[in-house]
Amino acid sequence: MTTLSHSPRHGPTRAVLRLHRVPLWVWTVLVIAGAGGLTWLYALGQEAASYGACGGTGMPECATEMRYWGSEHQSAKLLAWLPCGIAACAGAVLTGRELEHGTATLAWTQSVSPARWLAAKLAVPVVALLGGTTALTLMFRWVWGAGPDGGVNRWNSEYFHAAGSVGPAYVLLGLALGAPAALLTRRTLPAMGLALAGIGLAYHLGDRFRSSLWPASEVRGPWDSALNHVDQLEFGMIMESGERVSGLDCSDQAAPGDLGTCLSDHGAVDFYARIHPTSHYWPIQLVETGIALALAAAAVAAAFWVLRRRLP
Incomplete structure (x- = not known):
């Protein structure tokens, strides 16, 4: 007679799924709710687009269009920030809670090595968070592309995160930052604080230095509406000597004859003007995505290093 048993290879993964099934279900509900909200927003955008250009304040078509723009912006902000915060907290809680209560040490004595334990703690939320965030990002791009053009610049920080590969990359970074924070503090709440501070700092630095990730282009001539959807870095005048002086304009002499x-x-x-045109959008997205993923890999490596150093 032979005895059937579960492969120990999948034991840590099953344990994580069983122990943290409630947060996973909550995340699933949030993703489904987000998908439903974006589907509603798509329908609202189609309705607003069917009216054509807004013709005046107070008209029904204007009210619909304004409601669409406001809801779209709120969706962009939620998608840019919320998954990153959830990921940072998840990375800290999944690792920190067991270290704080001592159950991690018990798991290490049950034929589960510390490295496998940590790998399982990271692998399960990676699949859940990355899958959900990527799906919502694709849906947001679908909604944004189908609705009326509200004059929102695609380089706007929230839209840049919500509509491209940068968003899921920062989610992975937030999750990765939570693990070393938990291993260093061995307490859940301090680890959450450190992880949230880390992802907030990364978000801020990304916004600050994004324009430096790709060589800018220069255009000449008066500013016109065709340049409203570019990333403007500098604007000014070219002197007779060839020197460029930024900040000079003719805003009080807008008539063509006065320029x-x-x-x-x-x-x-x-x-x-020094700008990043539309053609620079995806190169910068991919460069920043690569940087975020490299930082996430470094944070994971740091977590395994700290784990080895702090083994009982």
């Missing part, structure tokens, strides 16, 4: 006079008054020959 030449304005240039002459400043001793300039033309306007210039």
Whole structure:
């Protein structure tokens, strides 16, 4: 007679799924609710687009369009921030709670090595969080592309995170930061604080240095509406000597006939602007995604290093 048994290879994964099934169900519900909300937003955008351009304040079509823009912006902010915060907390809680209560040491004595224990703690939320965030990101792009153009610049920080590969990458970074924070503090709440501070700092630095991730282009001539959807880095005038002086404009002399006079008054020959055009959008997305993933890998490596150093 032979005895059937579960493979010990999957034991830690099953344990994580069983122990943390409630947070996983909550995340599933949040993803489903987000997908439902974005589907509703798509329908609202289609309704607003069917009216055509908003013709005046107070008209029904204007109310629909304004409601769509406001809901779209709120969706972008939620998708940009909420999964990152959840990931940072998950990375800290999944690891920190067992260290705080001593159950991790018990697991290590039950034929589960510390490395396998930590790998299972990270692998399960990676699948759940990455899958859910990627699905919502794709849906947001679907909604944004189908609705009326509200004049929102695609380089807006929340939209940049919500509509591209950067968003899921920051989710992985938040999760990865939670693990070393928990292993260093061995307490859940301090680890959550450190992980949230870390992902917040990464988010801020990404916004600050994003424009430096790809060489900018220069365009000349007066600013026009065709440039409203670019990432403007610098605007000014080109002097007769060829020197570029930023910040000079002719906003009080907007009539075309006055621009030449304005240039002459400043001793300039033309306007210039340093920008990231639409063609730079995905290269910058991919570069920042690569940086976030590299930082996440470094955080995971740091977690395993700290685990080895702190083994009882």
